[in-house]
Amino acid sequence: MEVALRLVSVFAAMLCLATSVSAEEYPARTIRIIVPVSPGGITDIVARVAAEYITARSGQPVVVENRTGAGGNLGVEAVAKAPPDGYMLTVSATAPIAINPFTSRMSFDPLNDLVPVAPIAEAPQFLVVNAKMPARTLQEFIAYAKENPGKLNYVSLGPGSTVSLAGDRFVRLAGVDMVPVQYRGTTPGITDLLADNVQMISIGIAPVLGFVQQGSLRVLAAGTSRRVPYLPDVPTAAEAGLPGYEMTTWFALFAPAGTPRPVVEKLNGYMRELVADQAAMRRLNDLHIDPMSMNVDDFAAFVKAEAAKWERTVKEAGVKPQ
Numbered sequence: 001m002e003v004a005l006r007l008v009s010v011f012a013a014m015l016c017l018a019t020s021v022s023a024e025e026y027p028a029r030t031i032r033i034i035v036p037v038s039p040g041g042i043t044d045i046v047a048r049v050a051a052e053y054i055t056a057r058s059g060q061p062v063v064v065e066n067r068t069g070a071g072g073n074l075g076v077e078a079v080a081k082a083p084p085d086g087y088m089l090t091v092s093a094t095a096p097i098a099i100n101p102f103t104s105r106m107s108f109d110p111l112n113d114l115v116p117v118a119p120i121a122e123a124p125q126f127l128v129v130n131a132k133m134p135a136r137t138l139q140e141f142i143a144y145a146k147e148n149p150g151k152l153n154y155v156s157l158g159p160g161s162t163v164s165l166a167g168d169r170f171v172r173l174a175g176v177d178m179v180p181v182q183y184r185g186t187t188p189g190i191t192d193l194l195a196d197n198v199q200m201i202s203i204g205i206a207p208v209l210g211f212v213q214q215g216s217l218r219v220l221a222a223g224t225s226r227r228v229p230y231l232p233d234v235p236t237a238a239e240a241g242l243p244g245y246e247m248t249t250w251f252a253l254f255a256p257a258g259t260p261r262p263v264v265e266k267l268n269g270y271m272r273e274l275v276a277d278q279a280a281m282r283r284l285n286d287l288h289i290d291p292m293s294m295n296v297d298d299f300a301a302f303v304k305a306e307a308a309k310w311e312r313t314v315k316e317a318g319v320k321p322q
Contacts, residue, residue, distance in 0.1 A: 036075025072096030103160030
């Protein structure tokens with residue numbers, strides 16, 4: 001029995017050593033990053049910036065592959081079911097990780113089948129109205145909506161989308177009666193906002209910034225805890241009189257559950273260096289998204305808290321899994 005126990009101890013030590021060595025040598029071959037959305041969007045650009053940085057730091061090629069479908073679920077599922085060796089990762093936005101589990105029926109659980117590696121950036125939501133709107137501040141808009149119950153509309157992209165849930169969250173917090181109008185995408189929604197067929201949208205700033213600068217649209221508040229540097233005159237929702245409205249979309253790196261901790265730590269280190277690299281971040285700043293940096297444990301806690309927040313938001317909006 002004593003000999004057997006010694007053999008088990010030796011084997012366990014050898015296994016730990018092998019894991020440690022493989023982690024130290026990681027990466028030793030090509031890494032694939034699956035992006036669960038189409039090329040060209042913010043998630044895709046963030047993933048390609050991350051891929052280029054990992055390649056530069058590690059000396060190993062990183063290939064970005066777009067695998068779309070089911071609101072991002074298909075691409076994320078492929079990574080969740082991949083071998084946990086650090087060679088197949090995903091850069092995902094908030095929805096496939098922390099919203100879709102509560103709005104769609106999934107064959108996997110992203111909150112348990114993936115390990116949070118590192119955040120990269122976040123895009124806050126902004127409350128935007130047509131510039132012809134008589135209300136010039138958030139409080140004035142809320143008062144105007146209360147004076148006209150059921151007569152104002154806001155852009156919706158269908159149950160479970162960030163834009164829709166953020167809009168519903170605003171309506172509930174502000175205590176106003178507004179009608180959601182569903183669109184197939186942000187572009188037709190913004191077109192109708194410009195035409196004053198809808199009166200409000202909650203959205204990341206990039207698609208509407210040009211219209212804001214032209215004076216066609218007006219930003220009433222940012223769904224952030226602090227003002228953003230590229231719109232310093234725009235108050236946070238709390239500053240504007242609507243505390244509790246903090247809505248952001250984040251973009252982050254995830255790996256299959258069971259990926260060795262040293263590999264996760266190494267990837268986290270790459271991403272923390274990325275967001276501190278001015279040249280790399282200039283590309284993201286051009287998209288008007290803000291860098292995010294956390295260690296592995298803090299990010300895991302953040303994702304858990306985000307999932308709880310969005311679960312509450314989904315339930316309050318009455319969205320049922322489909």
